[in-house]
Structure formats: C-alpha cells, structure tokens
Amino acid sequence: MTTKILIVEDESAIQELITYNLQQAGYETSKVENAEKAMKHVQNALPDLVLLDWMLPNMSGIEFARILRQDARTKMIPIIMLTARSEENDKIKGLEIGADDYITKPFSPRELIARINAVLRRRAPESADEAVEIDQLRLDPANHRVTVDDQEVILGPTEYRLLHFMMTHTDRVYSRGQLLDRVWGDHVFVEERTVDVHIRRLRKALQLVGKNDLIQTVRGSGYRLSTGFNTNQ
Ligand code: CA
Numbered sequence: 001m002t003t004k005i006l007i008v009e010d011e012s013a014i015q016e017l018i019t020y021n022l023q024q025a026g027y028e029t030s031k032v033e034n035a036e037k038a039m040k041h042v043q044n045a046l047p048d049l050v051l052l053d054w055m056l057p058n059m060s061g062i063e064f065a066r067i068l069r070q071d072a073r074t075k076m077i078p079i080i081m082l083t084a085r086s087e088e089n090d091k092i093k094g095l096e097i098g099a100d101d102y103i104t105k106p107f108s109p110r111e112l113i114a115r116i117n118a119v120l121r122r123r124a125p126e127s128a129d130e131a132v133e134i135d136q137l138r139l140d141p142a143n144h145r146v147t148v149d150d151q152e153v154i155l156g157p158t159e160y161r162l163l164h165f166m167m168t169h170t171d172r173v174y175s176r177g178q179l180l181d182r183v184w185g186d187h188v189f190v191e192e193r194t195v196d197v198h199i200r201r202l203r204k205a206l207q208l209v210g211k212n213d214l215i216q217t218v219r220g221s222g223y224r225l226s227t228g229f230n231t232n233q
Helices: 012-024 035-044 061-070 088-096 109-123 157-168 176-184 193-207
Strands: 004-008 028-032 049-053 079-083 101-104 132-134 137-140 145-148 215-218 222-225
Touching: 004 012, 004 035, 012 028, 012 109, 028 035, 035 049, 035 061, 049 061, 049 109, 061 079, 061 088, 079 088, 079 109, 101 109, 132 157, 137 157, 157 176, 157 193, 157 222, 176 193, 176 222, 193 215
Parallel strands: 004 028, 004 049, 049 079, 079 101
Antiparallel strands: 132 137, 137 145, 215 222
C-alpha cells in the first residue's frame, strides 16, 4: 500500500516544496492550508502520517495535534511537527502532546524524508512482516503467500490485505467503516458494501481449504476473525 501523507501547511511555497519531494520519494500526498480542513480530511480518510505546521491561522498545529491524540480513531496517526521555532521549550511542548518528531524550518528534503521514514518504521507494528498462523492457516508477508499445510490459498490483493489485518487483529468485531479505514485506508469513494463483497470473496477462497468459518459475521456490527473455532454463527 502506498503511504499517504497529509501536509498541513499554510505557506504555499513550503507546501509545494514538500509535496514535490514526498511524491518524488514515492509517497502519496494531500495538502491543506489549515487545521479545520485537515480535520475534515482526517474524518474522511486516515492518513499514514501528518506533517503539521505549528503556526497555522485560527487553530494552531499544536491544538490540532492534541485533538488527533484525544480521539480513539486518530490517536495512533504519526505526527511530525514543522516549525520555524527553534527553541527547546517548543520542541518539548510538541513532543509532550504526542508529536512523534519535530523538524525546524528550514530543513532539507533529505532530512524530512529521513525523519518520515524513521517515524513510520518506529510506528509500524513489529508483527507487520512476521508470518501469522491461526488454525493451520498461515499468512507470510515475506512472500505474500497464504497456505494451509502446503496448499496455497489464492487471494486477490484486497482479500490478502483484509485477511492479514484480521489475522493480526483477532477476536474483535470490526465494523465495515473500521475495516475501510484500516484495510482500504481511504473510504471517501468506497461504499461500505464493498467490504461485504471482499469478505465474500475471501470466504470463498478459504472455503476451498475448509477455513471459511474463521471469519464470522456479527449481525448489525461487522466482522470478526475468531480464534475460538467451535462457535458457529
Ligand atoms: Ca505557518
């Protein structure tokens, strides 16, 4: 999946410079010039990281960061603060409200990208590259293979990501909206019933290896991958 970075910066020259460099580095970018627009953006789609200018018109970057950290849905989004301030006090204040890092303007594009990569690496769940196995169903991110014993389960890319997410987040019900957030990442143009379509395809593929019962529908709530295999719902 492409890493999506939201740039919140009111100076258009800096906004353009960052956008250009991040796109060159292979990131997908969105840009907004104030915290209010950033809020709307985040409500529609969760970015993988927010580059947040400290000094913004109306709501400050620090206020916006605080709001992101208070909401269960957004509190895990990595934040890198951008600022012209260089005083140690400000840096501490930024990190205290939960920013992951802090870059003082002017910065070189190389430094920015190095910091972004470092924050993303730190935030990545340790298990992201590790193989997971549940009830003999094994998913190995190293080679993108899903197998039961030695039999391969053939999955499309979305079904693979959906299964990977569910196998690493077991025994919890996820609503369609939450799955769109976590698996699709951006659900502005995706309808919730799309989730049902991909769950159906995933179950069909799992059925060939007798594992279609792993994913349960929880009526009115969403889906769950259960590690208690004897429950039939
Ligand atoms: Ca500014």
